[in-house]
Amino acid sequence: MLASVQIVDAQAASGAAPRAVRCVMVVDDSRVQRKILSSQLARSGLQVVEAGSAEEALDICRDRIPDLVISDWMMPGMTGIEFCQALREFNNQNYVYFILLTSKSEAAEIARGLDGGADDFLTKPVNGDELRARIAAGERILRMERELTDKNRLLSSTLTELQSLYDSLDRDLMEAKKLQQSLVRERHHDFGCAEVSLLLRPSGHVGGDLVGFFPIGAGRVGLFSIDVSGHGVASALMTARLAGFLSGSSPEQNLALMLTAAGGYDGREPAELALQLNRLVLKEMQTESYFTLAYADVDLTSGRVAMVQAGHPHPAVQRAGGTVEFLGQGGMPIGLIDAAVYDSFEVQLHPGDRLFLMSDGVTEAEDEGGAQLGEDGLAGLMARASAMRGSSFLEAIVWHLGEFAGAEFTDDVSGVFFEYHGPDRRSFIDAAPPSA
Structure with missing residues (x-):
């Protein structure tokens, strides 16, 4: 946690754009697998939240939405795909980049994961360089998504203001029409x-x-x-x-x-x-x-x-x-x-x-x-x-x-x-x- 704070402060001091991914959730029923991924992510200056099941992860997400999720596919109870779908359903705020952790490599299985809402895949055992590359790809997507969201929010606000001005002008013109007809x-x-x-x-x-x-x-x-x-x-x-x-x-x-x-x-x-x-x-x-x-x-x-x-x-x-x-x-x-x-x-x-x-x-x-x-x-x-x-x-x-x-x-x-x-x-x- 301390390393994460230090990196963010250093970026702010240098004038660099803030990171799009700050908090990553790791969901896996294997405690060992969670620790391996968490340590790799922490070394990159990221905050990490762990969950041993999809159900536990959903409870955590109701209080705090992570920027990115790395979830095992096959877990007892709710699977990784089911967790992804459930997260998409109740989270309508910021987009969460979702990476499925799997040993599957068949095209049909990958297509099913994408249909379920996943954005990317990591194959076990996870390679450190590949993990960083996937995180970087997710960061680019999230940055673009958030820039687009900000622009849409500004556009929506501007359109609302313009509509208000138009309605006011329309009322004035209707009165002007009555006066001109008079x-x-x-x-x-x-x-x-x-x-x-x-x-x-x-x-x-x-x-x-x-x-x-x-x-x-x-x-x-x-x-x-x-x-x-x-x-x-x-x-x-x-x-x-x-x-x-x-x-x-x-x-x-x-x-x-x-x-x-x-x-x-x-x-x-x-x-x-x-x-x-x-x-x-x-x-x-x-x-x-x-x-x-x-x-x-x-x-x-x-x-x-x-x-x-x-x-x-x-x-x-x-x-x-x-x-x-x-x-x-x-x-x-x-x-x-x-x-x-x-x-x-x-x-x-x-x-x-x-x-x-x-x-x-x-x-x-x-x-x-x-x-x-x-x-x-x-x-x-x-x-x-x-x-x-x-x-x-x-x-x-x-x-x-x-x-x-x-x-x-x-x-x-x-x-x-x-x-x-x-x-x-x-x-x-x-x-x-x-x-x-």
């Missing part, structure tokens, strides 16, 4: 002479799309569809900021509105709105994000629509007869360059016509072969859903889009669906939305 407080509104329905479906917890509408004085309404570059939290924060600049509940903060001399509000020219937003993003927001925009200023009495397209997919008009037209010339996204120029354009809606502003998550949806839906495909979907109205139309578009894509959408899907009935119904003033 930006679109009214999904459908009936103005009498027209109706507007909104679709906002992020591909993840939160997304970079934003849709909405707001009143412009008496008899006019503003519609907008926005798609911020990228996905996730940064894009969602950008949409929250933009929602404030196109708010229906705070007209004094809405960049699309101008205060008139009479104290009311009038709509800004669509191209001027895009220009104002471009300046704001580049000079004040100081962000690398940019966004695309489709904005429409709709006169509910005449059906005249003034629009701007800033890098957004082309707005679609479905006429009362079923034909679909795509509007606009494209334009530059907002927040990319100072010198961007935007142009307004107009379209005339007649009773029964419908206007659809959509994000590129619709037109750029891909089928299993990688082909995009495109404008022709969207026109086909709108034709299939032409009998639907309001939110039912948008739900049908999403359904057919899912059939086309054949999987979960990889991009946010959003849209503004405006149906014009004509000025012969109740006025916009009577049905003006509280906010959007």
Whole structure:
């Protein structure tokens, strides 16, 4: 015992790695054989525990697990293989390297020992050099096993910590999703002479799309569809900021509105709105994000629509007869360059016509072969859903889009669906939305 302590201290002082095998159990019903092995092991600086039977050895192991066991195969009562199996069953802490001591040399017997859980064999009579070689081999195996166990323990601890962080982040993102959805407080509104329905479906917890509408004085309404570059939290924060600049509940903060001399509000020219937003993003927001925009200023009495397209997919008009037209010339996204120029354009809606502003998550949806839906495909979907109205139309578009894509959408899907009935119904003033 004293020699063992001295060797361990010497290794620690020299900076060498600690031994993987410190304690060896010798199990043999022959007292002489035990003493021979014990003396050889002790000279190598190992602590030795002796047992005269497998049953006695199991009792000892319940209090202290050795690093390595050298056990006779054939013993009265429990055999060496049975002892090995019993030890493996109740010891689930550190791996014990097990060497069977035997006079057997047949391949079938050796295979049976290995099947029983033994790691190695020593043939009687034991040669000192062979014993040291077997101990060294066991030490290498145990060192690797313990290093692997330590790494697995560290990995398990790290994974547990990461799971905790993920769960916390997931809860936060679920709350963020609720907050982002609350930006679109009214999904459908009936103005009498027209109706507007909104679709906002992020591909993840939160997304970079934003849709909405707001009143412009008496008899006019503003519609907008926005798609911020990228996905996730940064894009969602950008949409929250933009929602404030196109708010229906705070007209004094809405960049699309101008205060008139009479104290009311009038709509800004669509191209001027895009220009104002471009300046704001580049000079004040100081962000690398940019966004695309489709904005429409709709006169509910005449059906005249003034629009701007800033890098957004082309707005679609479905006429009362079923034909679909795509509007606009494209334009530059907002927040990319100072010198961007935007142009307004107009379209005339007649009773029964419908206007659809959509994000590129619709037109750029891909089928299993990688082909995009495109404008022709969207026109086909709108034709299939032409009998639907309001939110039912948008739900049908999403359904057919899912059939086309054949999987979960990889991009946010959003849209503004405006149906014009004509000025012969109740006025916009009577049905003006509280906010959007």
